[in-house]
Amino acid sequence: MTRKDSDPDGLRLPIKLDSTSNGEFVPVPLDATGRYANRLAREHTAAAARRTGQSRRRFLVSSCGAASTLLAFNAAQAAAGRTGSYFDLPADAAFDTQLAGASLEGDEFIFDVQGHYVDPTGAWLKQVPEGVRPFAMMPKAADCPSDPERAYLQCLGPDEFVKDVFLDSDTDLMVLSFVPSRADAEPVTIESADAVRRIVDEMEGTQRLLLHGRVNPNQDGDVAQMDELAERWGVSAWKTYTQWGPDGTGFWMDDEDTGIPFVEKARELGVKVICIHKGLPFGxxxxxxxxxxxxxxxxxxYPDVTFIIYHSGYVVDQPERAFEHGAGRDGIDTLIQSLVDNDIGKGSNVYAELGSTWRFLMRDPDSAAHAMGKLLKYVGEDNxxxxxxxxxxxSPQDQIQAFRTFQISSELQERHGYPAITPDIRAKVFGLNAVKPYKISAEELKLHTGRDAMALRRTAYLEAPDPHFRTYGPKTRREFLNLLRHGDV
Structure with a gap:
């Protein structure tokens, strides 16, 4: 592999453990154990690169680089007494390409139901004050023209999205979602999202991007516009944020003047999948x-409507523990308690989604074990x-690699009735579970995506891959507040 320019000195780890937020909540700094895990991983990967006679960059791009990083994370967490879960890899995977590949590579159908894209040239820029350079700190922006003032934004468009999602990761299919906002200040509109979808679809391939339609029923006009979203744009589901409101006040899904008209309209239009942001509170x-x-x-x-709970109710500063009925804990327990209270069992019309949740759980093996264990136990391995x-x-590839190796300790499995994370469960979570609410044949789609133009492009790209191993979201409170004001991170 020819060394590329993204990180020629091999300074970035392939598994990204840092404070980055998705822009919906204040970034949470790594604790001492997380910082030590990164230091240990840098030491281990440097030593492994020397042992295998490779440059740091070449080693880090390989499966062995990811394996060495995850094994270092295991060691750091175990030293801190966090042993509730671990990344299940043989020690020699840090040096043996075949061992690393057997654990970290796979052919699962991967359907990511929560992706985001920011339109770098949209109408929202009219709301940005003169002189402000929105998204100027994104990694790709530094390599782009600076004249005229915002020319660099052209480098943050669809091509970068396609590279991160479909070339640098094993993702087969993604749903483009939306953030809560006023209609005149959306960082990505349904029109620009559809444009990205068409860019991908026009590569002689299968439809790889689906769209959400953003609806906040406590905002004037949102329910009324659902007809257009369904008929003109062909949205596959609706996305809503119950904590958000134009005046700062949220709503409940069963409020008679907001939530119920929203659900009834979804039923009327025949798009009966509603994705609800729960957890990751804004403030x-x-x-x-x-x-x-x-x-x-x-x-x-509404048993005929599917409700997908985005983030599963997870709260970043709430350690996850085993569910106790009536304990009144925040976080994922609010979802499980609500299901138990209403006799909603496993395999129901409620699904739990892992966006941001899994990435934060990668920092804490004990919370990861309890969060994943109780979701599988109470919501169900099919949901x-x-x-x-x-x-x-x-790129989501590091999250994929981490989940491919994730395992709950046998002690917690026995104590709390959590299942072992088997290849079958991983395959379900990665994509097979989502085909039911989104009405997609996984077998048919995998057949097409394995030979479409995007698949061929990815095969060619992997001859000399150049992953940047960077994140885009805000990493500090200041960056988060700047992003809220005008996208200046």
């Missing part, structure tokens, strides 16, 4: 609406969906 205002108390109620009232919140976190 203290209307906090209760970020929790899941309404999910069991609305799911019981947990893969999502990554990329491209905020750069």
């Amino acid at each position: 203290p205002r209307s906090y209760e609406h970020s929790q899941c108390q309404d999910i069991g109620r609305i799911a019981r009232r 947990v969906l893969w999502g990554t919140d990329s491209i905020w976190y750069g």
